[in-house]
Amino acid sequence: GAGVSQSPSNKVTEKGKDVELRCDPISGHTALYWYRQSLGQGLEFLIYFQGNSAPDKSGLPSDRFSAERTGGSVSTLTIQRTQQEDSAVYLCASSLDHPGTAYGYTFGSGTRLTVV
């Protein structure tokens, strides 16, 4: 597609429920990233997929968070047993990134998650 597509754009869920957030990266982009943006805060790194390499999961805040990337394309971020502190905008980005190059990320518009 022309850009990074994220769905849903908004999600309201009850505390304790599981949610799945989807990211469709730009076709051909080898790298895919998930970030979290809380109200008025910066972008917090969550997880990074690069080609066939093992993902960098160092930013996942707890074992309730997981992500997968199928076929090197679409990615799903899953949050189990959601808590109110999980409320944030979840941003996905993709890039042609290779170390040493200057390609930037292209972000999607994000999924606004509200846990009530």
Added chain:
Amino acid sequence: QQQVKQSPQSLIVQKGGISIINCAYENTAFDYFPWYQQFPGKGPALLIAIRPDVSEKKEGRFTISFNKSAKQFSLHIMDSQPGDSATYFCAAREEGGKLIFGQGTELSVKP
């Protein structure tokens, strides 16, 4: 530990003025320094970027100044316009490709 520190948190500038946002970093292995612009309800968009072997890069009204020895870089927006009102993020890239972002600066340009 915050690897990229950004200031100020918010900035108000009159139309036609110069907006200046500063960032400092610790990790000398960072190899790429982009700036992103974010409008409400949208994801951040790449604005301009610089590599550490260059001291300045200019694109239109936007200029990055980079001081490698001080481990600092800044964004200058010349002739600021109300349409520039947005949140700006600096970032630095680790060798593996991951971007570390600053906390963001909310810029408001008054007409």
